[in-house]
Amino acid sequence: MTAVAAIFWGSSVSLHAEPADWTADFLQRYAETYRFSHGRPAAIVVTPQEDAILYLRSGPRSFVRDLYSFDPATGKESVLATADKLLGGGEESLTPEEAARRERMRVAARGIASFQLSKDGDQVLLPISGRLFVLNRQDGKVTELKSDAGDPLDPQFSPGGKSIACVRDGDLYVIDVSSGAERRLTTGGGGLISHGLAEFVAQEEMNRMHGFWWSPDSKKIAYQETDETGVEELFISDPANPSKPPQSWRYPRPGRANAAVRLAVVSVEGGAPRQVEWDREQFPYLAAVTWAKGAPFTIVVQNRRQTEELILAVDDRTGVTRELHRERDDVWLNLVDEMPRWIDDGKSFLWMTERGGAWQLELRGPTGDLLGTLTTPELGLRGIVAVHEDRNEAIVVAGENPTEVQLYRVSLDPQNPHAERITTESGIHGGVWAADGGGIYVHSFANLRGENRLDVCRSDGEKIGTLPSVAEAPGFVPNVTIERVSADPELYAAITRPLDFNKNKQYPVIVSVYGGPHAQTVVSNSAKYLLDQWLAEHGFIVVSIDGRGTPSRGREFERAIHGDFITLPLKDQVAGLKALAKQHPEMDLDRVGIHGWSFGGYFTAMALLQQPELFRVGVAGAPVVDWADYDTHYTERYLGLPDENIEGYRRSNVLTYADRLAAKLLLVHGTADDNVYFQHSVKLADALFRAGQPFEFLPLRGMTHMTPEPLVNERLHERMIDHFQRYLQPQDDAAEGAASSGK
DSSP states (O other): OOOOEEEOSSOOOOSSOOOOGGGGTHHHHHHHTTTTTTTSOEEEEEOTTSSOEEEEEEOTTOSEEEEEEEETTTTEEEEEEOHHHHTTTOOOOOOHHHHHHHHHHTOOOEESOOOEEOTTSSEEEEEETTEEEEEETTTOOEEEEOOSSOOEEEEEEOTTSSEEEEEETTEEEEEETTTOOEEEOOOSOBTTEEESOOOHHHHHHSOOOOSEEEOTTSSEEEEEEEEOTTSOEEEEOOTTOTTSOOEEEEOOOTTSOOOEEEEEEEETTOOOOEEOOOOTTTOOEEEEEEOOTTSOEEEEEEOTTSSEEEEEEEOTTTOOEEEEEEEEOSSOOOOOTTOSEEEGGGTEEEEEEOTTSSOEEEEEOTTSOEEEEOSOGGGOOOEEEEEEGGGTEEEEEEOSSTTOBEEEEEEOOTTSOOEEEOOOSSSEEEEEEOSSOOSEEEEEEEOTTSOEEEEEEETTSOEEEEOOOOOOOOSSOOOEEEEEEOSSSOEEEEEEOOTTOOTTSOEEEEEEOOOSTTOOSOOSOGGGGHHHHHHHTTTOEEEEEEOTTOSSSOHHHHHTTTTOSSHHHHHHHHHHHHHHHHHOTTEEEEEEEEEEETHHHHHHHHHHHHOTTTOOEEEEESOOOOGGGSOHHHHHHHHOOGGGOHHHHHHTOGGGGGGGOOSEEEEEEETTOTTTTTHHHHHHHHHHHHTTOOEEEEEETTOOSSOOOHHHHHHHHHHHHHHHHHHHSOHHHHHHHHHHTTO
16 A cells, blocks of 8 residues: 555535534634633632632633632622723734743733732732733722833742742843832843743743742742753744744753752842752752741752652741751652641641552641641542632542542641531532631532533632523533443543434544643543543544543542553543443444544554554644653653653653554644644654654644634634545445434
8 A cells, every 4th residue: 555644734525414403513613712701700719807819711712811800709700901001002923932831820801811829919910012001909090010121021029019020031020019110030041041031941831930939928939040051952843934933932851851949038129149059969850949938948959850859948138048857759749739838827838649549738837847638539639729728627628539539628737637517518619718818718619511610619618609600502502421440440431422312323433632740530520521522423432531630630630650651541442442342332342433632642643553453543743752752741741751661751752652653644744833743643653654654744834832823713613524534434324423413
């Protein structure tokens, strides 16, 4: 057979008729509403006085967000600030640095994309289009803080609210809010040196977005100094504009140099900074920083292999550190946001650990000594959402069922540890409380029945209002069930069937997969299955399975992938799918497709190459192909250093199996992706071509890893369903499916 590498730059004409009714315009609505999320309140904050709830919201088909306030006493909503008014009707522009920062945060919003409330709740900081505005909540006055220096990055109020710190052109500045006077605190920034910005792997993999931290008394700032001199430089060009210079980024690949990170403390009045001392050679990763009232300036540092980390208390006058706690894991250590969390004015701190086989919450004293373990491994702890010191309790998200998330109250008394469940309905629960309050909170809730609410509640759970949403409704509730799968180990699966499902008919199957760390595809939230339902309406059953390597099933289940990304997770997908087919004979395992993005794209490619007798068709989006080309902190956590696990990197490399392709592959990748670089798909395309294997390649010009542009999203999914229909459904089956859908 002659090898063909078919490259498609646009959408193809579908070979099959599409179902009628709601599916006819679903993709357009799905794309233009950003998966029906536009118009829902986001970035919710309860004021310290609990007199208002602030949030951002866009129109139902707009990325541009404005700032709103909800009065819990009256139930009325008001507009506090709009992007259009702040910019005077002008166009918004983003620097490459700000765009990259938002990419790391997975923020596609425009307009007022973020805001910060001062600690006293009286002022709101609004960064937009390289400008800074401060809104006074008492009188509604908006003041712009102008500067002749570069655009501000990561602006933050001081705890006292009288100053704002930000980074401009690689250096740290402080602005007096009342006068607008600005002081530069560091020098020498710019180019490969920056002061006050988190490096790439901290933002992308540690979820640490900040590179500077105010002292509680607002007199000092701790800041990160980053030197990227030794980090490899990668370039992203626009293939459609070869005359345009490429954008360069410093990107650390496994086994190679990371950015050199230091930490210093400087007075806001200026002067020489004090360097923080720790063994940076042994513990090069600055994983977390916290500076709380009454508590020592505290940092968490990790070794390169991420098997050991230290909690260090820092003397901010001398820079000397002392060890509070040392955490170890023979395989790897997961990081938890906002840990450690100091309470009781520095007399103790909360810490989360997996030493007992699953996440548990600990209380430790000021010197790091263990005062007590507050939760059991069986609780299924996911994280902390609030601490109410006056009640001696923490509010946590947890759940024994990994597909659900519930709210619990956990006692902070180490002599009487216990957890009380707050929520009862099956689904995904969350909550937002004021920083030091507990009188009211916003309860988020979603389930498989299509409910998706943001209720304002009193501390006893009584509902007193709902945050207004203008989001469009999809017009249907997915026909999805979540089941336990009898396999070894037991797995959880989501099955989405056509709304007019006929149990006497056999359907081809599409597997929607992620299959890797950090993410679950099987969750009790109908919003996760909207696209799956659209696929199902074209005559498919759509299945998702969370196998080993995915979270919320305990330490052993997740760490089973250590040293090898694919063998056990792929084994679980195969075993789970075959077990489901035995329980549900309507699944035709002679016609199975698979699709996924990012790690899911990687998994899709591997499934087609290693299990072609089961997976006949696939759409691999933005796949990591060669893990030697991904970043250090993520890859080395799971595979180790390349020279210490040569075989593991080989087994986990898609290129190892490129000559085995016997399935129908559609490969998709954004040319401007700065997370999983376009080179991954180019290398796979080249290997497949040289091996004489036919495939299709769809480059998305100018798209990053998120691909938020509505038209691109719409056309991409049109291509995807066309690919599955062409190869999984005979023409007569597709016509029958369309007829049964009402056409």
